[in-house]
Amino acid sequence: MKYYEREHVDAYARIRAEGLDQWNDLHDEDSARGYDRFAARHALERELPGQGAGRTVFEYGCGTGGAACFMASRGYSVHAMDLVPDAIHIARERAASRGLEVEFEVGDICRGAGPRHPVDYVVDCFCLQSIVADEDRAAVLNGVHRSLKPDGIFVLTTAMFEPARDYGADWYDPDTGIVWTHSSRGTGGARLLGGTWFAPIRRHLRPADLRRELEMHGLAVIAQSGEFGGEVVCTRLG
16 A cells, blocks of 8 residues: 555545545544535636536546535536545535536546546646655656646645644655655655654645646646645646
């Protein structure tokens, strides 16, 4: 099991067992938003046309499907994917209860999963920060480039480096943007740092570093906003 899988498998098992709406409900400071008030909603409202009839979307890391359902309710043809079966189970239930047609699928973009045909939009609602290793991030962003039509748009919302963020017992490496958390020796990706085992859990980049990474994988940044630069819109180069 790769370093990013266990946390998400456990989290969505708990979300399903407790009847919660979304990932943020696991954290007291972000809970009680409701299913339709997912974290990236403001960015999608701003960046996607209000009426999506005839437009296709691929969302990876869709979680319980809040964003996918929102886009489908606006007429977009949505293909949404998550690596955790429990997340997709909840997403399918929520879409059905709203009378929405969304193609939900279990799959991992880090392992090459993606849409069968290029789409108008690829959407990432706070998934990329959990993809830490260079080779996995390259797989994701190369997959985004491959999935977009020549005039397609990538809408990314991701957690970023925040100067005042308190990492507590975790350790932040300013050179790479990787957040390391206490772990056992056998955990995927674990390293011995200062006599203690740590595993990679997040990657919080500075705005310029994220921009360079996107451009390196054929994505031209046309807008970067948000308090810390984590709301990004890209077009496809080449």
